[in-house]
Amino acid sequence: xxxxxxxxxxxxxxxxxxxxxxxxxxxxxxxxxxxxxxxxxxxxxxxxxxxxxxxxxxxxxxxxxxxxxxxxxxxxxxxxxxxxxxxxxxxxxxxxxxxxxxxxxxxxxxxxxxxxxxxxxxxxxxxxxxxxxxxxxxxxxxxxxxxxxxxxxxxxxxxxxxxxxxxxxxxxxxxxxxxxxxxxxxxxxxxxxxxxxxxxxxxxxxxxxxxxxxxxxxxxxxxxxxxxxxxxxxxxxxxxxxxxxxxxxxxxxxxxxxxxxxxxxxxxxxxxxxxxxxxxxxxxxxxxxxxxxxxxxxxxxxxxxxxxxxxxxxxxxxxxxxxxxxxxxxxxxxxxxxxxxxxxxxxxx
Amino acid sequence: xxxxxxxxxxxxxxxxxxxxxxxxxxxxxxxxxxxxxxxxxxxxxxxxxxxxxxxxxxxxxxxxxxxxxxxxxxxxxxxxxxxxxxxxxxxxxxxxxxxxxxxxxxxxxxxxxxxxxxxxxxxxxxxxxxxxxxxxxxxxxxxxxxxxxxxxxxxxxxxxxxxxxxxxxxxxxxxxxxxxxxxxxxxxxxxxxxxxxxxxxxxxxxxxxxxxxxxxxxxxxxxxxxxxxxxxxxxxxxxxxxxxxxxxxxxxxxxxxxxxxxxxxxxxxxxxxxxxxxxxxxxxxxxxxxxxxxxxxxxxxxxxxxxxxxxxxxxxxxxxxxxxxxxxxxxxxxxxxxxxxxxxxxxxxxxxxxxxxxxxxxxxxxxxxxxxxxxxxxxxxxxxxxxxxxxxxxxxxxxxxxxxxxxxxxxxxxxxxxxxxxxxxxxxxxxxxxxxxxxxxxxxxxxxxxxxxxxxxxxxxxxxxxxxxxxxxxxxxxxxxxxxxxxxxxxxxxxxxxxxxxxxx
Numbered sequence: 001x002x003x004x005x006x007x008x009x010x011x012x013x014x015x016x017x018x019x020x021x022x023x024x025x026x027x028x029x030x031x032x033x034x035x036x037x038x039x040x041x042x043x044x045x046x047x048x049x050x051x052x053x054x055x056x057x058x059x060x061x062x063x064x065x066x067x068x069x070x071x072x073x074x075x076x077x078x079x080x081x082x083x084x085x086x087x088x089x090x091x092x093x094x095x096x097x098x099x100x101x102x103x104x105x106x107x108x109x110x111x112x113x114x115x116x117x118x119x120x121x122x123x124x125x126x127x128x129x130x131x132x133x134x135x136x137x138x139x140x141x142x143x144x145x146x147x148x149x150x151x152x153x154x155x156x157x158x159x160x161x162x163x164x165x166x167x168x169x170x171x172x173x174x175x176x177x178x179x180x181x182x183x184x185x186x187x188x189x190x191x192x193x194x195x196x197x198x199x200x201x202x203x204x205x206x207x208x209x210x211x212x213x214x215x216x217x218x219x220x221x222x223x224x225x226x227x228x229x230x231x232x233x234x235x236x237x238x239x240x241x242x243x244x245x246x247x248x249x250x251x252x253x254x255x256x257x258x259x260x261x262x263x264x265x266x267x268x269x270x271x272x273x274x275x276x277x278x279x280x281x282x283x284x285x286x287x288x289x290x291x292x293x294x295x296x297x298x299x300x301x302x303x304x305x306x307x308x309x310x311x312x313x314x315x316x317x318x319x320x321x322x323x324x325x326x327x328x329x330x331x332x333x334x335x336x337x338x339x340x341x342x343x344x345x346x347x348x349x
Numbered sequence: 350x351x352x353x354x355x356x357x358x359x360x361x362x363x364x365x366x367x368x369x370x371x372x373x374x375x376x377x378x379x380x381x382x383x384x385x386x387x388x389x390x391x392x393x394x395x396x397x398x399x400x401x402x403x404x405x406x407x408x409x410x411x412x413x414x415x416x417x418x419x420x421x422x423x424x425x426x427x428x429x430x431x432x433x434x435x436x437x438x439x440x441x442x443x444x445x446x447x448x449x450x451x452x453x454x455x456x457x458x459x460x461x462x463x464x465x466x467x468x469x470x471x472x473x474x475x476x477x478x479x480x481x482x483x484x485x486x487x488x489x490x491x492x493x494x495x496x497x498x499x500x501x502x503x504x505x506x507x508x509x510x511x512x513x514x515x516x517x518x519x520x521x522x523x524x525x526x527x528x529x530x531x532x533x534x535x536x537x538x539x540x541x542x543x544x545x546x547x548x549x550x551x552x553x554x555x556x557x558x559x560x561x562x563x564x565x566x567x568x569x570x571x572x573x574x575x576x577x578x579x580x581x582x583x584x585x586x587x588x589x590x591x592x593x594x595x596x597x598x599x600x601x602x603x604x605x606x607x608x609x610x611x612x613x614x615x616x617x618x619x620x621x622x623x624x625x626x627x628x629x630x631x632x633x634x635x636x637x638x639x640x641x642x643x644x645x646x647x648x649x650x651x652x653x654x655x656x657x658x659x660x661x662x663x664x665x666x667x668x669x670x671x672x673x674x675x676x677x678x679x680x681x682x683x684x685x686x687x688x689x690x691x692x693x694x695x696x697x698x699x700x701x702x703x704x705x706x707x708x709x710x711x712x713x714x715x716x717x718x719x720x721x722x723x724x725x726x727x728x729x730x731x732x733x734x735x736x737x738x739x740x741x742x743x744x745x746x747x748x749x750x751x752x753x754x755x756x757x758x759x760x761x762x763x764x765x766x767x768x769x770x771x772x773x774x775x776x777x778x779x780x781x782x783x784x785x786x787x788x789x790x791x792x793x794x795x796x797x798x799x800x801x802x803x804x805x806x807x808x809x810x811x812x813x814x815x816x817x818x819x820x821x822x823x824x825x826x827x828x829x830x831x832x833x834x835x836x837x838x839x840x841x842x843x844x845x846x847x848x849x850x851x852x853x854x
Contacts, residue, residue, distance in 0.1 A: 215720035222713060225702025232659060232699060233714040233767070234685050292704050 027337045031285040031301035034330065038305050042312045054315055058192060066194035066262075068307035070095065070255040070271075072300065073200050075278040075285075076207045077251025079299045080244040082282050083211075084224040085291025086135075086142040088245060090149030091252040091278060094127055095271030097157040098256020103166035103266030106177040113178045121253050127153065128249020132242035142245070150275070157268035166266040184261025196258050201300075203254065208296040220244060224291025280327060281306055284334045306330075352415030354379040354543045355400070355431070355512050360409035362395050369395040371567040372409070377512065377543040382534060384554050384575065385547045387564035388586055388790075388813075393547050396564070397514055400545070401433035402426030413511075430511030434501050434518060442490035447472035449489055450504050475503050495526030499533060506537070513537065514545040519553060524850055531557050551582050552846065566786065579842075583815065596798040603635030606775045606806035607656075610668035614655040617662045624648035625663070626655055627830035633775060633806040638797060640821035640838070641810040643849050648830035649810035650694060653777045656808075657684045657691040672774060690714070690773035692764050694780035694810075700764040701752050708734045708748030710763055714771045737766035742792060758789025765793065769800065776800070778809040782816060794820050814842045 026033065046055030054060060074091045081088045098120050105111040105119060127149070135145040170179040187194050211217040219240045222230040231237045255274075260266050285302035287294025306327060313323045356376035362369045370392045377383050387393040398404045399411065402420030411418050413429055420426040423433070440449050447469045448455075456464040456471070472485035476499075483496055492500065498518055505513060515534075519527045534557060538544055546558060554561055558575040563585040571585040614626045624646055633639045641649045654660035658680040665678055671687040678684050684691070693699045701710055712719055712733050719729035734748045741762040743755075752763055761782065768776060781797070782790045797820065801807055811817050817824050818840060826834040826848040834848035 213725050215716055215723045215725060218709075218716050218720070218725055221705065221709070222702060222716075225705045226699065228699035229701055230713070231681060232657075232691060232693065233716075234681060234771075235713070235716070288704075292702060 023337070024341050027286055027341045028295075029286075029298075030334060030337060031298045031305060034284065034334075035301045035305040035308070038308045038312070042308055045312055045316060047315055055312060060311065060315075062187060062192060062194055062197075064307045064311045065197040065200075065304065067311075068303050069194065069196035069200040070259055070262075071274050071277045071281065071306075072303040073203055073251050073255040073258065074248070074274055075281040075299050075303050076200075076204050076296065077248035078275075078278045078282050079207070079285070079287055079294055079296055080211065080220055080247050081142070082224075082279070082287050082289060083220050083291060083294040084241060084244050085227075085289070086241070086244065087146065087279070087289075088128075088131070088142065088149075088248040089146040089275050090127070090131060090153055091248055091255075092271035092274035092276075093150040093153035093157070094124055094249060094252035095256040095259060095274055096268050097127075097153045097160070098124060098253040099260040099270055100157045100161040100166060100266040100268050102257050102260040103168050103177075104160055106181070107166060107168060107175055110174050113181055117257055120257055121250055124249040124251070124253025124256075125246045126249070128245040128247065128252075129242055131249070132245030135245070136238045136241045146245075154268065161266065161268045163268060168260060168264045168266070181261050182264070184258055185264065196262055199254070199258055203251070204296060204300050211296055216240070216243070221292060224293075226292070277306065278303075280331050284330060286334070286338070288338060289335075352412070353377060354381075354414065356412045356415075357396070357399070358410050358412070360396065360399055360406045360411075362399065362404060362407055369567055370399075370406070370409075373564070373567070373569055375562060375569065377545055379511075379543050380538050380541050381559045382538050382544045382546055382557055384558035384561045385545055385564065386551070386554070386561060386582065386586060387570075391564040391586075391786075392567040393564050394516070395567075397433065397516060397545070397547060400426065400431055400512075400514055402431070427508045431514065432505035432508055432510070432512065433514040433516070434498075434505050435516050440489045440497055440501060440504070443488065445486050445488050446476075446483055446492070446500055447485035449500060450475065450485070450507060452504075472503075475507065476500075493526070495522050495529065498522065498526075498530060502533065502537075506542075510542065512543045512545070514547070516547045518546070519548060519550060527553070551579055552843070554582070587815070596795045603804065604673065605632045605634050605670075606672055607631075607633040607808065608668065608670040608673075612665055612667035612669050614651075614660075614665055615663050617664075620661055622646070623661055624651050624830045626652045628667070629827075629830070629832050631825050631832055631835075633808050635774075635804045635806055636801050637823070638801050638807040638809060638821045638838075640817035640824040641808065641827055642814065642817050642824050642845050643827035645812065647827040647849065649812075649827055650779055651830070652827065653691065653779050653808065653810055654693075657681060657689060657777055659691065659693075685771070688772075688774035689777060690768035690771055690775070691777040692768055692779065692781060694783055696760055696764045697753075701760060703753030704751050706749050707743065707752045707755070707763055710752045711737045711748070711767050711770065714767050733770055737763075737770060740769065741766040741796060756786070756789075757784040758786050758793075761785050761789065761793065765796070773805070775806045775808065778807060780811055780813075781809055782811075782813070790816075814845060818842060818845070 042055040043053055046053045048054065074095065078088060078091065101123060102116055102120050105116040106113070111119070131145050131149045134140060135142045168177045168181070170177050170182055184195050188198065211220065219230070219235050222233070222235050223237055223240045227237060256271070259270060281302040282294070282299050283289060284305065285295060285298030287298060309326060309330070310323050313326065353376040358374055360370050360373040373392065373396055375396065385393050385396070395404065399406050402423040402425050405419065405421065411420070418429055420429065441452065444452070450472045451468045456467045458464045469485045476483050476485065483492065483500065489497060489500065502513070518530060522530060534544055534546070548554070555575045561573050561575050561577070561582070563570045563573065563582065565586060565588050570588065573581065573585070609632070610630050612626060612629045616623070616625055626648055629652060631639065641652065643649050651660060655663070656678055658678060669676060669678055671689065676683065676687045678687065697703060702713070708730070712730050715733055719726050719733055737743070738746060738748070743759050743762050743766065752760060755763065765781070782793055785793065797807060809821065818838060821838045823838060824836045824840065824845060825832050826845060828849060828851055836845060
């Protein structure tokens, strides 16, 4: 549901029986509530050193928001796709491909920073556009098309990289990347805010504006809300569907560039499983897999919440196996809450 | 006389704020065919669902042979001997007749293998018991609708054999198939089965029913003899004489908005069951409401959707002009550019975004108008919403609640208001009052008449004959995709039905 309140704009509306369902409110802000709960839990269960709460240490916080920036960027793109009731499984592989192409272009190709970034972003857009077009033109499930896209992107990445890590060394001259690129792995503002996080938040802000205030954003909700009704209302459904995959392609490429800059290499096998983490963040953020409703703020909160949860468990030396189980429980909880609200509204399933 | 086979006393059922049944008494005797009539939204489907265990009543009781029963699910109703045949037959088209009859209760051979031959011979026996020769090995997909109907009956009776509830079984049948179905029903009744027969078709009632219960607004409006005059039935159905429900017709009409002469829609690919418009000639003038009548499958919906570009792909041949200019209507975009708007018969499936707010739904067809430079303008959106709320009395008066929470009538008003916002010249309506209560119907008719008075041309397809007769200036009858007759509004229902069925008047 869009955040816009129409009644505010048309002035006083005669009193109507509006039942504010508390459950609906919880679901609307579930990821923010979850984030707060996780943060409280983090404070309580955080190990302490000299009386200082490690979880709240600025370095630790910076670590959390840096660690989630790549999946966060992907989740932002994924939110558009999921609101149209679609899915994009190729994003993790496109991230790997993009990191490889970024490294290869700068190191072996001798391209400058700007041409490289532009080329990789365009590659992501083209990749997504192809997937969206195939899905839309041949009426194929996006699940299948992007599953194939995942394989294709990994295959391309392996071809480009020769299944080798492509290390990025910095300096002036052939075979070296411009030193400024390394900024993606650093922190700004007195060494506090990771640059990767800034990329994530700026992208999220732009996406929020696009989703909530533009014609295109409204079309995205319309297509997911009821594709046939949207078509009959004159919404350019195919254009919208292709565009959202172009957006996930762009997001995955952007995340791939950030990845290469943070870790100083490109690797064909990186980003594996990121698509699932991103989908989890979107769902925890309150976006419905049935389409038609969702929120960017929710996705951002969901992403950070998953990162914070992983961080607490790591601080306490809890095994990754338990981290997975905890994530699983949260996803199920988020989905159950949504389903309960749907049933209460009498909208079935 | 002994206790009736089945009786319902004081049944009340609410859905959210909507009261679908407001204290209904109903009874069925053994060997009786009891017709249950009512307009859409009158509560007959809800009553049927109570009897078949789909819903449980909020208040009231159900008795069989004078004993209280409660059904928590359809299985319990079947166990008590009540079988229901829904409009959408629950048959699997890709399985053969025998497999459908034994679905979920397959006969097995030792070792866990299906005993196909035993099932087929048993199926043959059961079909022959009602003197119907359908090969049990045939796929259901290859049967006619009428044959499927009978298979569904046989299947239902093999679960439960005392009460048979049939929801509009004749809606999709040809005249000959209806006769055969009635024969089957009479035989079953003679063997002691009680049959509840739900229908829209008043003319069938005297042919088949022993007794008639008419429902209106969730109550029993009256119980009458099947040979009561039609006017009496209509009065019970709508609660007032027919002519009061409809606004007065307009006198003058303007130039032709839609002009079809010998217009045929050629499909890119043949499609079974899609009756393409074939050699259609009709005009809709400014300020005129024209009705499309015809039996199911006559091509009413197909004509509307081919004009709007939502049907199957294909192209028009012959004269097609909108507003005096020839147009190629091959896509939604082309239709909208020509000033055509369309309201489908399936508002939940293809008309509304149910989980989205009423306001967001209302502006759906004018998004580009309210988003200058691609940015949504809250002010323009609010103006548009305000205009809709002013034109159509949508309740509750709150644009922020999900449209799915509204009643059927109010949902329909939202769909109509949404299309009117786009300022169309020609409005195509398919079943504009399906599932709408009588009160909202009256409002919708009045609004349509007002819009026509402002110059809008309206082409409306409906299966409800009183609606066409009462609302429309002219009625065009379709049969097998072509226009076969035309009447002035207010014509006798039988005359139209005869034309629709291809009988000489």
